[in-house]
Amino acid sequence: MKRLALALIVLQCFAVSGSAQEPGDFRPASTNVWDAQYPRVDGKGRVEIRLRAPEATSVRVNFWSGPKVDLVKQPDGVWRVVTEPLVPGLHYYTLIVNGVEMADPGSRAFFGGGKYASAVEVPEPGSTYYLPQDVPHGQVREVWYFSKVTGTWRHALVYTPPGYDEKPAERYPVLYLQHGGGEDETGWVRQGHANFILDNLIASGKAKPMLVVMAYGYARRAGQPAPDLAGRPLGSPEFRKSIQEMMAAFEAEVTEVLIPFIDKTFRTIPDRDHRAMAGLSMGGMQTYHITLNHLDLFSYIGGFSGAAGGFGRDLDLKTDFNGVFADPAAFAKKVRLLWLGVGTAEPEGMREGIRRLHRALTEAGIAHVYQESEGTDHEWQTWRRNLNDFAARLFK
């Protein structure tokens, strides 16, 4: 009965490639689907990509923050390339086959760049803080809630620390942690390993047990149509207006719907002293916007590779956010932690913008923590390191 169909499916899950092994220490990437032999990574961080495409006339790999190189067709119709060494971390990529961008079937799919992309994990030698260890593990809970702001069902992930179920009288502080532009609420767990970072920090006593709420970072007011931005230049009023509307809708969503829902659903300590927010890139911009407009709700702020001034401009420390930065002593009383960081290998515009913010805050006497992640790009290894440092400083 249904022998063939079943067999084919099972075979797909078991079959290994018959191709000759590459000499050296290449191993299938930890980000691959079950038993996929490619992509492979070696100890130097070089990545070997293969794709069977006998009819194609060009295949290119496009690492978003790395090399864009052509694969070479082999006589058996399999295209192949070995990249130069990549820095440690999770690298998004796509394959471009005769001009069409696609995911690599050997890779798990990660939501980034507004689509499901491939990624390859290049291990950081000797580093285990973001990997599952033999320590107590928290859970990541999927929750669904209806938002009166957006008029839709929304989905969020919530990390609960080890022991949450066993101590039903205990209440916990909360970190709201946002993904970047083009990513979604799954990014901090799937790509970032936020749950393992917290598990390890809590097990070693470096961080307090806390909840981590990872929300879907896009929002549009109920009834508001999608903006038609086709053909509009980036700096155009229509474009800026659409960004401002998204920022305002998400601010309302977080402060009027998400926080009350979390405080009702989980055993939180529902006050500003026990509430933090951080985010990466676009999520960093959202974090500054929401926390600095709602210091009644938040007292810890983290911007990971994120712009504080908003879209396309530096922060104005005199006037932005109702002048909250104008009085450093008052700011330090209200904000228990302002944390910012950037990777040294990030594109110059991003790196220098955050360095300018750090210098401006320093000159203005605003207490803050600033860290550069050595050698990492606008990618997840930067943000894993950021979270590992930031979370250890919270709620103390």
Added chain:
Amino acid sequence: MKRLALALIVLQCFAVSGSAQEPGDFRPASTNVWDAQYPRVDGKGRVEIRLRAPEATSVRVNFWSGPKVDLVKQPDGVWRVVTEPLVPGLHYYTLIVNGVEMADPGSRAFFGGGKYASAVEVPEPGSTYYLPQDVPHGQVREVWYFSKVTGTWRHALVYTPPGYDEKPAERYPVLYLQHGGGEDETGWVRQGHANFILDNLIASGKAKPMLVVMAYGYARRAGQPAPDLAGRPLGSPEFRKSIQEMMAAFEAEVTEVLIPFIDKTFRTIPDRDHRAMAGLSMGGMQTYHITLNHLDLFSYIGGFSGAAGGFGRDLDLKTDFNGVFADPAAFAKKVRLLWLGVGTAEPEGMREGIRRLHRALTEAGIAHVYQESEGTDHEWQTWRRNLNDFAARLFK
């Protein structure tokens, strides 16, 4: 600062296509990524697919249980097709561009067929049992545990019913629910909407509150190398041996590791009267294998489009599973529910195999429930209906 990068990312998330709208009631599929306008579905179940691929010379859509049709290139480089009406449900598909199979960038990615595929949801008119409703919602919890059987970290999803956190003294029965071949532990939530089905059943009083454990259905004993099946025919001893090894390893994983982990981690009622197992297709085969070999652990059994006899053969009611079917009265005492079903539009081999099982059980006097899902294929609408009926019969 980093204006361009951010703008491009945000633009990707907001931009709508400038293409002219198709007349009729086509709407973007509910399975699309944020704001993707294609694929679209109309009220008849017709699906419109579009792909921009100016350099391609052939683009074909491959619905796994539906039409395989060529897209037609438009002057602007966008390829387009409208399918015939599809039956309601979630339909996996891929695009084949110049011979290379790829996911549709407009669709969310669903793990099926051993890779991340696209899918389009065709709504079932008037049917809401598998959709989020204004009722209390359970949570779906991601858990990680180390398995001594496989020597690896494993990931499972666990549905906890509404009220689980609020009633810390209450204990719950457990349904173990398995995905099909080529799918993974996320299938029953992402594709199947098992959580919404349970939410709705529980809210209407049709099902008892229960936990639902969805495990990763592949296993290999620690230290056991992946079988090299390249070039081996399906019926070959090597192929059969690899299937048997996977079945045995998964049986050990479930009975020796997963069940003890769940009973330790959640407030279960840890006995056979309060433990069920069901699965679809390959998961149905695994369910029969595990439950019938461990009737000390399970008393409810569900096979959704699943083979009972194992790989490529019918069940032998006299001898299989140590002759458990030989005495119908003894069987009925031990097994409180044996449930099987199949979709009437499934391929003939699958449909007839399960009909034969139903007839053989009937002739042998083995009490069981048998249901055919009218008009649905070897796809998720069949299994959603199966779960909706099966779960309502459990633990009563």
